[in-house]
Structures are given as C-alpha cells and as structure tokens.
Ligand SMILES: Nc1ncnc2c1ncn2[C@@H]1O[C@H](COP(=O)(O)OP(=O)(O)O)[C@@H](O)[C@H]1O
C-alpha cells in the first residue's frame with residue numbers, strides 16, 4: 001500500500017546471509033528484499049535470529065557469508081546514515097542514572113549527524129519529532145523518569161527526527177501495555193502512510209500482525225516465509241514457524 | 254586570604270589545579286557512564302611501570318609513562334570489546350600487570366627511590382611554571398575535544414548500537430576518550446599527584462550525575478564541583494595548614510555528600 005511520494009523501488013537486498021556464534025548457526029542462507037513503501041514485519045520466536053539479522057542488515061554485525069546492499073551499495077560503505085532510523089531492542093535498557101532530558105535524547109541524533117543543518121532548523125525538527133510521537137510536553141523531563149511506553153516513543157522520535165526513508169524497530173513494544181501498544185501501532189501506521197516511511201518491524205509477537213502490515217518474513221534460523229501479509233494469513237507459515245520450522249521457503253511477492 | 258595570593262606557588266597550584274580539575278571532571282562524566290570509574294586508579298599503576306622503565310632507560314620517564322599508559326588504555330579498550338571480559342576486570346588485569354612490571358623494573362634498575370616516587374606522587378604545592386602551561390594545554394585540549402564531539406560522545410555513551418547505526422565512528426571516538434584519559438592521568442599524576450587525579454576523575458562527575466536531569470547540567474555541574482573543590486580545598490589547606498591534596502579531596506567529598514543528602518530529600 002504505497003502512498004503518494006513513496007518510492008517503491010528496492011531499497012535493501014539481503015543475499016544468502018549466514019551467521020553463527022562460535023560455531024552455533026544462528027542464520028542460514030537468508031535472502032530477502034525490502035522495497036520502498038513496505039511495512040515489513042520480521043516474525044520469529046525468541047532466539048530465532050531476528051536481532052542478529054537486523055544488525056547484519058544495518059551493518060553492525062558482519063555476516064559469515066552473504067551480503068547486504070542498500071540502494072545497490074554494500075552496507076559497510078553506506079555513508080548516508082541519516083536515511084536510516086533505528087530503535088534497538090535494548091533501547092529502554094539504558095543506564096538508569098544517565099541524566100539526559102527527552103529533548104537531549106532526540107538532539108543527540110540530529111547533532112551527531114554528518115550533515116548538520118542550521119541550529120534553528122534542528123531545534124524545530126526535534127520539537128516536530130516529539131510532537132509526532134505526542135511527547136513534546138515532556139521535552140524537559142529526564143528520560144529515566146518516563147514509563148516504558150513513553151520512553152519507547154521518545155526513541156522513535158529520535159529515530160525519525162532526521163526524516164529517514166527507512167525505519168527499523170526491534171521489539172519496540174516489549175513491556176508496553178496493550179492499550180499503549182495499539183496507539184503505538186497506529187503511530188507506526190501513520191508514519192508509514194502519511195510520512196511515507198518504509199518500516200521494518202521485528203517482533204516475536206504474532207498478535208501484532210494486523211491490517212497495517214504489508215509484508216511478513218518469518219524467521220527461525222532460516223527464512224520460513226517471505227511474502228505479502230494477505231498470503232501469510234492464509235498460508236500455513238504461521239504453524240510451521242511455531243512448530244520450529246520446516247525449511248519451507250515460499251516466496252510470494 | 255589576602256596573603257594567599259601573594260605566594261607564587263599557591264597561584265601555580267590554583268592555576269594548574271583548576272585546569273586539571275576541569276579536564277578530570279568533564280572526562281569523568283563520560284568515564285562513569287562508561288563504567289570506567291576505576292581507570293584512573295588502574296592506569297596509575299601502569300604509569301608506574303612506564304616511569305620505572307623510563308628511569309631504567311635513562312630517558313624522559315614521563316614521556317615513557319605516557320606511551321605505556323596510552324598503550325595500556327587502548328589494551329583495556331580491546332579487552333573490554335572481547336566478549337566475556339568486563340571493563341573493571343580488564344582494568345584489574347592490566348593494572349596488576351603494570352604494578353608487577355613496575356616493581357621488577359624498579360628493582361632491576363636499582364632505582365626504587367625518591368626520583369621514582371617524585372614522578373608518581375606529584376605535589377600540587379610544588380608545581381613548576383612549565384607544568385602550569387602544560388595543565389592549561391591539557392585542559393584546553395580536553396575541553397575542545399569534548400565541545401567538538403559532545404553530541405557524538407553523548408550518543409555513543411547512551412546508546413552504542415543506535416550511534417553505530419547512525420554512522421557515529423564509535424570505535425575511533427572510544428580511542429579518543431581513552432587516549433585523553435591516559436594523557437590526563439599521567440600528566441595529572443606528575444603535576445598534582447595521583448591521589449588528586451583519581452579523586453577528581455570520579456567525585457565531581459558523580460556529584461554532577463546524581464543531581465542533574467540534563468546531560469549538559471551534569472557536565473557543567475561536575476566542572477563547578479571540581480573547581481570549587483580546588484579553590485576551597487587550597488584555601489582550607491592554607492588556613493588550617495593541612496596537606497593540600499588531601500584537603501581538596503575532602504572538600505570534593507563534602508560537596509558530593511551535601512548534594513547526595515539534598516537530592517535524597
Ligand atoms: N552475543 C552473542 N553471543 C553468543 N550467542 C548469541 C549472542 N547474541 C545472540 N546469540 C544467540 O543467537 C541466537 C539468535 O539471537 P537473536 O538474534 O538475539 O534472536 P532474537 O532476536 O530472534 O530473539 C540465540 O540463540 C542467541 O542465544
């Protein structure tokens with residue numbers, strides 16, 4: 001469901017990626033593509049390699065085999081990092097004594113960027129990002145003094161403040177109550193449709209697969225399913241994944 | 254107090270002390286958040302080996318200690334990156350090694366003497382004019398680097414993975430903080446003494462961190478606590494005729510204690 005202004009070409013290509021920790025395989029021959037306008041959910045049980053795959057896609061971990069390209073270039077050489085927003089799995093596990101205000105958490109992303117803009121524009125961008133996630137009223141609050149759900153929204157503001165084309169979120173709603181989760185997915189959906197951001201959401205929670213998501217990838221060391229959301233619901237991929245994964249890879253784009 | 258400023262050695266103590274204190278306070282905020290509070294303590298042991306080596310070679314002991322300490326600091330960084338070794342374990346390993354090598358080198362060279370101790374336990378009341386200049390340069394370098402890389406340092410300290418993904422050159426900046434820390438410790442050791450350096454790296458930063466709700470306030474707060482400790486500590490030492498280093502540390506601790514109690518309320 002691409003909205004106006006969204007590019008639909010291929011953004012990221014993962015080809016034959018394998019990875020092991022000390023001889024224990026974590027990912028085996030994973031290939032997938034992410035296209036502009038996708039709202040992709042990467043699903044899999046705990047320990048299925050989702051975080052590892054995301055880190056490899058982002059160039060934080062080097063795969064043993066295979067490669068990742070972004071806009072045709074190898075991820076290791078990709079310098080336009082402002083194009084990518086990332087909310088790590090452990091984002092809310094920051095040091096509780098860390099004295100950073102909500103505004104500073106968002107500012108650190110803008111001000112660490114290679115391509116700096118005018119100070120007034122930066123300030124406006126920070127406020128705008130906080131408004132999008134409905135956290136502007138808390139901008140002077142210490143980040144440690146917020147609830148988990150509020151913190152998660154601040155980390156999203158930090159990830160979108162530079163207007164990325166691609167947003168990666170790793171288990172963003174862990175420990176967030178159901179009602180807040182719903183609001184959270186509405187927020188992601190609106191970022192996807194109104195801001196035209198391509199979203200990759202990693203989660204072990206199949207319950208989140210909903211109408212907003214356009215593509216699904218099921219992972220359990222191998223890619224068990226990669227295709228559209230509609231087909232996912234009617235296929236047996238879900239059961240396969242829960243059963244521990246027969247190596248059924250069915251590409252339905 | 255009027256007489257206080259008539260003594261050149263006290264002016265030098267104040268000037269150099271303030272500079273080293275500011276450098277320590279600013280670095281300290283990042284070090285504490287990186288769980289590197291013991292690095293001052295650890296690197297001083299390594300510097301001991303460096304000075305013993307320098308004396309053995311008959312060459313510039315402080316320069317040798319600088320090289321050895323920077324190398325050790327980078328070694329600690331590498332050990333920390335290796336999976337399964339905590340930062341404080343890495344510091345403990347290398348500082349023990351430093352101490353052992355220092356004892357051996359000093360014994361072999363037969364120079365386990367006043368010269369060696371002079372390098373290890375600098376005296377804030379015996380600062381030479383050249384050391385004041387060195388302190389100013391050190392403080393300027395630390396403050397300049399912190400200003401330039403402020404947001405990137407904050408980002409990588411707060412959320413290393415997100416900073417990496419955002420293209421912050423985290424490993425190079427790690428090395429930069431590490432090298433600056435080693436420089437500050439070794440030069441500070443020679444100039445104001447290890448007791449003062451180790452204390453100023455930790456206490457003002459801890460005071461700043463526990464009172465601030467913004468990062469900027471923590472850094473500035475640490476600087477203010479450090480400066481106040483040196484000024485009030487030197488003044489009190491002069492009036493009470495107490496040892497200067499110990500009095501400065503005591504004042505720093507008192508300020509920390511007061512802030513701790515105030516904050517708890
Ligand atoms: N740093 C690590 N060292 C060794 N094994 C690891 C490490 N990180 C993850 N693993 C292992 O790799 C597998 C996949 O982990 P991960 O990618 O975090 O899975 P997920 O995000 O799907 O829960 C797990 O079995 C986990 O135990």
Ligand SMILES: [Mg+2]
Pocket residue numbers: 050051052089170171
């Ligand atoms: Mg994970």
